[in-house]
Amino acid sequence: MANITAQDINKLRQATGAGMMDCRKALTETNGDFEAAIDWLRKQGQKVAAKRGDREAKEGVVIAQTNSDHTKGYIITVGCETDFVSKNADFVSFVQTIANAGVNADVNSIEELKAVNINGATVADMVNDKLAAIGEKIDVVRFEKVEAPYVASYIHGANRIGVLVGLDKQAPEAGRDIAMQIAALNPLAVDASSVAADIVEREKNVIIDTMKADPKMAGKPDEMISKIAEGKLGAFFKENTLLAQQFVKDGSITVENYLKQNGELKVTDFKRVALG
Numbered sequence: 001m002a003n004i005t006a007q008d009i010n011k012l013r014q015a016t017g018a019g020m021m022d023c024r025k026a027l028t029e030t031n032g033d034f035e036a037a038i039d040w041l042r043k044q045g046q047k048v049a050a051k052r053g054d055r056e057a058k059e060g061v062v063i064a065q066t067n068s069d070h071t072k073g074y075i076i077t078v079g080c081e082t083d084f085v086s087k088n089a090d091f092v093s094f095v096q097t098i099a100n101a102g103v104n105a106d107v108n109s110i111e112e113l114k115a116v117n118i119n120g121a122t123v124a125d126m127v128n129d130k131l132a133a134i135g136e137k138i139d140v141v142r143f144e145k146v147e148a149p150y151v152a153s154y155i156h157g158a159n160r161i162g163v164l165v166g167l168d169k170q171a172p173e174a175g176r177d178i179a180m181q182i183a184a185l186n187p188l189a190v191d192a193s194s195v196a197a198d199i200v201e202r203e204k205n206v207i208i209d210t211m212k213a214d215p216k217m218a219g220k221p222d223e224m225i226s227k228i229a230e231g232k233l234g235a236f237f238k239e240n241t242l243l244a245q246q247f248v249k250d251g252s253i254t255v256e257n258y259l260k261q262n263g264e265l266k267v268t269d270f271k272r273v274a275l276g
Contacts, residue, residue, distance in 0.1 A: 002032030064162030154179035
């Protein structure tokens with residue numbers, strides 16, 4: 001008889017969504033043959049769950065929240081397949097329970113979150129049990145964390161967008177305003193210097209190729225085109241970096257102006273997670 005390990009059982013649970021005891025019995029009945037165990041479970045009424053492994057979880061619930069002193073923020077996203085499930089109050093409560101446990105345990109990754117114990121069951125076990133119960137693929141699909149002297153959190157659109165923003169000092173109202181800005185305009189980075197080099201290079205190449213295709217630029221030397229492209233990058237940074245964006249609550253100023261008006265605040269980091 002094959003030696004059935006906890007790892008074998010968990011692997012089968014991940015693939016099928018079946019309960020622990022069912023997986024153990026399936027592996028025992030098939031002498032540890034993984035594929036045969038899946039077939040065995042299907043014959044026992046686990047057919048729907050067994051087919052979930054190849055589906056993407058495009059719907060779900062995003063929770064963004066901080067610890068009690070607002071020095072650490074967490075975004076935890078549990079994905080599912082349909083908005084019917086994601087909008088269900090019980091499912092939202094289920095995800096909130098997971099998020100609360102993750103915050104209380106101060107986790108740093110999806111792996112750590114899944115290992116957290118809630119009333120005798122790990123988060124990983126709870127997710128697998130929920131998968132089998134509702135007949136949809138669900139999983140913890142995103143985890144983000146921000147640490148700063150003050151972290152603000154914001155959830156937008158029925159748990160479809162979650163934002164964390166770190167500031168260099170306490171500023172609850174400003175923190176919420178900036179988090180709402182990030183949710184609405186989705187900046188790439190805090191400022192131009194913090195945009196990834198490959199993104200800047202790709203954007204510059206697009207600008208150059210567009211200019212070269214313009215008949216008005218025919219015959220212009222590459223050096224001149226490159227310099228003009230550098231100038232055009234300014235518009236890209238203005239639209240896609242947080243500090244340069246127009247402030248959504250007052251279009252006459254930038255976010256940088258708003259922060260200066262509120263105690264010379266500095267944004268140390270931000271995270272934004274959106275479904276879809």
